[in-house]
Amino acid sequence: MLTKRSSSIPGSTRSDCVETNTIITTTCSSGCVGQSENVDRLEGMLAERGVTRRKFLELCAAVAVSLGLSELFVPTIQEAIAESIIGKAEGRLAPVIWLELASCTGCTESFAQAGNPDAATVVLELISLNYSETLSAGAGFSLEEAKEQTIAKGGHIVVFEGAIMEGWDGNALRIANEKNTEIVKHAIHNAKAIVCAGSCAVDGGWQAAKPNPAGATGVQRFLQKALAAGEIDSIPPLINVPTCPSNPEHLVAVLIDVLLLDTLPELDRHNKPSLLFGQFVHDNCPRRGHFENGEFVYKFGSEEEKLGYCLYPLGCKGPQTKNNCPIVRWNRRVSWCVEAGAPCIGCSVSNPKNTTHNWVDSNAPFLKRFRTVRIFGYTFSPVTLAAATGGLVLAALGVHGIGWKITGRFDGGAPFETERAWDLKNPSKAASRTMLQVAAKTDRALSAQLIKEDSLDSYFEGVVHAAAKTKAASLTKVDEVIEAAAADKAAKAAAAAADAAAAAPATSAAEASEKVEGGE
Amino acid sequence: MAHLAHYREAHPLAYVITHWINLISIVVLSFTGFVIHFPFLPGIMGICRGTHMFFAIVLVGNMLFRVLSSPFIKSAPAMGTREQVRDIFSFLPQKDNRHQLIPWIKYYLFFKKEHPLSGKYGVPQKLAYLLVPCLIVFIAFTGLCLWVPTGNWFLFAWVTDLVGGIHTIRLIHYLTMWGFLIFTALHIYLSIANGLAPLRMIFFWKEHGGKVYDVKIRNIVGDDPLDDHA
Numbered sequence: 001m002l003t004k005r006s007s008s009i010p011g012s013t014r015s016d017c018v019e020t021n022t023i024i025t026t027t028c029s030s031g032c033v034g035q036s037e038n039v040d041r042l043e044g045m046l047a048e049r050g051v052t053r054r055k056f057l058e059l060c061a062a063v064a065v066s067l068g069l070s071e072l073f074v075p076t077i078q079e080a081i082a083e084s085i086i087g088k089a090e091g092r093l094a095p096v097i098w099l100e101l102a103s104c105t106g107c108t109e110s111f112a113q114a115g116n117p118d119a120a121t122v123v124l125e126l127i128s129l130n131y132s133e134t135l136s137a138g139a140g141f142s143l144e145e146a147k148e149q150t151i152a153k154g155g156h157i158v159v160f161e162g163a164i165m166e167g168w169d170g171n172a173l174r175i176a177n178e179k180n181t182e183i184v185k186h187a188i189h190n191a192k193a194i195v196c197a198g199s200c201a202v203d204g205g206w207q208a209a210k211p212n213p214a215g216a217t218g219v220q221r222f223l224q225k226a227l228a229a230g231e232i233d234s235i236p237p238l239i240n241v242p243t244c245p246s247n248p249e250h251l252v253a254v255l256i257d258v259l260l261l262d263t264l265p266e267l268d269r270h271n272k273p274s275l276l277f278g279q280f281v282h283d284n285c286p287r288r289g290h291f292e293n294g295e296f297v298y299k300f301g302s303e304e305e306k307l308g309y310c311l312y313p314l315g316c317k318g319p320q321t322k323n324n325c326p327i328v329r330w331n332r333r334v335s336w337c338v339e340a341g342a343p344c345i346g347c348s349v350s351n352p353k354n355t356t357h358n359w360v361d362s363n364a365p366f367l368k369r370f371r372t373v374r375i376f377g378y379t380f381s382p383v384t385l386a387a388a389t390g391g392l393v394l395a396a397l398g399v400h401g402i403g404w405k406i407t408g409r410f411d412g413g414a415p416f417e418t419e420r421a422w423d424l425k426n427p428s429k430a431a432s433r434t435m436l437q438v439a440a441k442t443d444r445a446l447s448a449q450l451i452k453e454d455s456l457d458s459y460f461e462g463v464v465h466a467a468a469k470t471k472a473a474s475l476t477k478v479d480e481v482i483e484a485a486a487a488d489k490a491a492k493a494a495a496a497a498a499d500a501a502a503a504a505p506a507t508s509a510a511e512a513s514e515k516v517e518g519g520e
Numbered sequence: 521m522a523h524l525a526h527y528r529e530a531h532p533l534a535y536v537i538t539h540w541i542n543l544i545s546i547v548v549l550s551f552t553g554f555v556i557h558f559p560f561l562p563g564i565m566g567i568c569r570g571t572h573m574f575f576a577i578v579l580v581g582n583m584l585f586r587v588l589s590s591p592f593i594k595s596a597p598a599m600g601t602r603e604q605v606r607d608i609f610s611f612l613p614q615k616d617n618r619h620q621l622i623p624w625i626k627y628y629l630f631f632k633k634e635h636p637l638s639g640k641y642g643v644p645q646k647l648a649y650l651l652v653p654c655l656i657v658f659i660a661f662t663g664l665c666l667w668v669p670t671g672n673w674f675l676f677a678w679v680t681d682l683v684g685g686i687h688t689i690r691l692i693h694y695l696t697m698w699g700f701l702i703f704t705a706l707h708i709y710l711s712i713a714n715g716l717a718p719l720r721m722i723f724f725w726k727e728h729g730g731k732v733y734d735v736k737i738r739n740i741v742g743d744d745p746l747d748d749h750a
Contacts, residue, residue, distance in 0.1 A: 269677065280668070294562040313559055320686040349685055357684045369558055370694070371687050382691055386698040393702050397709045403630055404713050412523030412715040414627070416731065416740055417634035422619035431615040432637070433737040 042082035062333065063253050077256065095150050096157045096259070098132035099187055101180050102173050102207055102216060103162025106245035107198040108134045130156070144176055147187075154190030157258060158236075161246075163200040163207045164222045167215035184222065185232050193258050194219065194238040196352075198246040199359055202272075203350040205244060209360035210374070220271060220352035237264050240271045244347035244359065249328045250276050270352055276328075281318035281344050284326035287311065311338060315367040317346030343367065437488050447495045523714060524600030525730035525744045526721040530640055532595050532607070536725050538586045545579040546700055548572075553697055576663055583656045598639050600733035600740070611650060614639040616738050637739060645710070648703065655699055662693040 043053050060077040064070065069077075100108065129135060131147040138146065150156050165172035170181035188194055196219045199205035207216035220240065226232045239258070241250050254273060257265045265273040282288065290296070291310040298304065298313050312319070321344055329336040338344055345366040351357035363371055372379040404410055423430035427439035428446050440447040531539075552568035552575070559565045590611065594604040598616060616639035624643050626632035636642065641649060665676040666689055680689050711719055720726040729746030733739070 269681075292566055294559065294565040296559055296562050296565075317687070320690065346687070349687070351681055351685060353681065354684070357681075357688075362685050362687045370691060373691065382695060386695055390698060390701055390705070393705055397705060400628075401709070401713070407630060407633075410713060410715070412717070412730070413713070414633055414635045417623075417637055419739070420618075420620060420637050421623050421632075431618045432739045434739055 036079060036082065038082040039078055059252070062249055062328075063256050065327070081256065095130040095153075096159060096255070097130050097147055097150055097187065098135070098159040098161065099183065100133045101160060101162035101175075101184070101201070102165050102214070103198070103200055105134055105161075107161045107251075108132070110245035110248050151187055151189060151191075155192050156190075157193050157195065157255070158187050158191050159195045159197050159251075159255075160184070160201040160219045161197050163204045163216035164219060165207075165214045165216050166222070167213060172214040181222070184219065185226055188223065188232070188236055191236040193264070194223075194236050195251070195254055195258070196220065196238065196240045196242075197251055199242040199244045199347060199350050202240040202242040202270075203352050204355040204358050205242075205350070206358065206360040208355040208358040209364075210356075212355070217355050218350070218352050221355065238271050239265065239267065239273065240350070240352050241276070242272065242348040242350040242359075243323060243325075247325070247328060247330065249333070270350070272322075276324055277322045277348065279322060279324060281321045281323050281325055281338070284324065285318055285338055286326060287338060305341065308341075311341075311343040313369070314343045315365070315369055316343035317349070317363050317366070318344040321346040321349055323348040440488065440491065444495060444498065447491060523717065523730045524598075524733055524740075525746060526599060526718055526728050527596060527602050528721075528725055528727055529596040529602045529604050530599055531722055531725070532593055533725060534589065534593055535586070535595070535607070536722060538582050539722055541578065541582045545575045545582065546704065548575045549579060550697055550701060553694075557694060573667070576660060579656060580660050583653050587653055596640060596735075598733045598735050600731050600744070601735050603735045610640045611646065616735075617641075617643050617646070637733075648706070652703065655696060655703070659693060659696040659700070662689050662696065665689045666693060 043056065046053075046056055057074065057078065060074045060081065061071055063077050064073045098108070130150045131143060136143055164184055165180055170179035173180040175183055196202050200207055200216070201219050203218035203221065204212070204216040205218075207214070208218075218240075220238055223232065223235045223238070227235055239254055241247075241254055243250065250273075253276070254265060257263055257273075265275065268274045268277065270277075282291075285291070287308065287310045290308070291312060295307070295309040296304065296313045297309045297311050300314070310316070316338065318338060325336045325344075326338070329339070343366070345359075346363040347359050349357070349359040349362050361371070365372065368381070370382045373382045373385060374380075407414065419432055419435055420430070423432050423435040427435045428443050430436050430439065436446070549572060552572040555561055555565060555568040556572060561568075590608040591606055593607050595607040595610060596603060597605050597610050597614060616637065620636050620638055621643040623632055623636040624638070627634070627636055628644070639646075661676075661679070664670045664673075665680045666686065670676055671680070671686070680686055683689060683692065711722075717728040717730075720728065727746060729744050731740045732742045732744045734741045
């Protein structure tokens with residue numbers, strides 16, 4: 001069973017580890033007397049394949065860096081690799097099966113480097129690649145048989161390259177006359193770990209980009225769905241290693257971590273190794289100084305490009321892409337995209353939980369600062385969209401302004417309505433007190449309520465209060481209002497009389513109501 | 521002249537100041553945001569990033585003060601009156617505005633000739649103003665998803681994952697800024713459309729005369745030319 005690194009290495013803290021390994025280094029530096037028999041045997045095997053001891057040590061150092069370990073760990077890794085490879089020869093090593101699903105074989109090519117095999121390739125070949133469509137020497141039935149035996153035995157590691165295609169019930173991709181969906185579910189049975197190499201295996205990658213008719217999806221999401229549907233019993237520990245193609249250094253580091261050191265690297269919420277995908281490309285970019293200075297390339301072939309300025313205006317996705325490309329680099333640490341003068345296109349952007357967040361849909365067009373927006377199947381540049389909306393609003397305001405001018409509203413708007421339109425229709429529920437008063441004249445219940453609330457008086461006082469407060473030169477409405485208030489007072493008295501009469505027989509009530517009307 | 525008198529009671533000094541801070545912050549944030557989006561002035565790119573963060577904090581702080589102080593600071597609930605109530609009541613539903621949304625829309629679309637009666641803010645105006653703090657919270661949240669020191673915090677990382685990654689968050693942040701720009705365009709247009717006098721009030725705290733509104737009657741009761749203040 002795999003364990004987290006912290007518990008797999010003697011001593012639980014980093015300082016303990018360093019201490020342990022310092023001892024090894026010390027013995028090594030004194031003429032490498034302590035080098036084990038296994039390492040010697042491995043170096044012999046490598047030499048036969050044209051890989052020098054120096055190259056092998058360089059690989060071990062690169063692995064240490066990729067794993068986030070100090071170079072003091074080089075002898076440990078050297079030992080582990082040697083032991084595993086010898087162990088494999090003696091049948092003690094977990095075998096690897098490498099399954100290519102819907103892929104361009106770019107990830108395989110990326111670390112196979114057919115024309116220029118190096119330490120990493122040779123080591124990976126040596127370890128225990130029991131099945132690989134591209135790399136295995138065997139083919140056909142015998143190779144399929146070897147795969148079956150490996151799966152049946154269990155404890156193997158499955159490397160997935162490429163997307164799973166769920167389209168047409170999994171018939172979008174058939175390998176050896178079997179649906180790819182079935183192959184995946186079968187291959188992970190009893191596996192020790194799953195490594196999803198490359199963005200396609202992580203979340204469908206570019207194959208999941210819209211419109212995605214073949215239903216490309218990532219391994220993690222597919223397995224989680226299968227688990228929920230009860231089609232598989234469990235999901236072995238899964239490590240996502242995106243990037244298009246997968247960086248061989250990443251792959252070697254993860255495989256060595258799982259296979260040889262028998263640990264699971266520290267993973268983030270996307271099951272990606274935090275050490276590899278924890279920081280932005282931008283954070284470690286060699287052109288970062290130019291970014292800080294405000295020195296940018298605006299056009300390919302320009303003077304600024306020659307000077308090696310920052311590629312941000314050319315749509316570089318480095319500031320939004322998490323990967324350690326600037327540190328690990330590519331092609332055996334020769335160079336990498338931005339160093340070679342190309343803006344980062346964010347090929348490791350991926351979300352194993354959501355296929356639609358694949359790196360192409362997230363980043364295209366690659367040489368623009370923004371991705372496109374899709375509305376009802378149409379694509380727009382967000383800048384154009386926003387500017388067009390803004391322009392439309394301004395144009396509408398311009399047209400509106402002409403109307404506003406024609407109707408003479410610019411000097412403070414049109415004259416106020418005397419009463420709210422709704423109030424005129426529903427006087428008994430009016431917000432305006434004046435309307436309420438009008439209503440009270442014909443609505444006895446409302447009148448009674450207003451009397452009860454004593455709001456007839458407060459209404460009157462309110463008018464006087466407002467007049468006093470504002471020191472108004474002319475309160476045009478006041479006369480009307482006071483008149484109305486006087487009428488209200490009379491109505492109040494009449495209503496009071498009506499209430500008194502309400503206790504009396506119905507005939508006198510009718511008389512009282514007549515009185516109220518007469519009172520106006 | 522159809523407008524109501526504008527008294528200082530409508531906009532207490534504290535809110536004249538917050539309005540200034542909002543204005544400056546939104547202008548600076550939009551400008552620096554555009555530079556960060558595309559460095560058309562490369563030399564000030566670095567300055568713009570720092571300034572953007574600074575004014576983002578100012579804008580959020582200012583918004584928090586504006587919202588949280590509204591139950592305590594008093595202001596007039598309507599134009600044309602010196603009566604004051606706690607400011608928050610100007611942002612809650614008011615009887616003065618009841619059933620006035622449709623008349624307001626009709627008025628703006630020239631289907632109604634008379635200016636609707638209302639509280640301090642007309643119905644569409646009040647809705648627009650209530651939207652602003654929501655916009656600020658939203659744009660600040662997306663900003664914190666993008667800002668490296670906070671982008672990895674669980675909540676921000678979770679939302680970033682939900683909407684489709686940092687690129688999409690950038691897009692949302694950018695389009696929300698256009699929401700501010702469009703709001704500002706409408707806001708400036710409508711304030712000019714209603715005469716320059718209200719601008720003198722909100723910017724320079726200068727009163728001017730006009731019609732008098734009684735908050736008890738909820739209607740216009742007269743005129744106040746405000747000679748002694750002129």
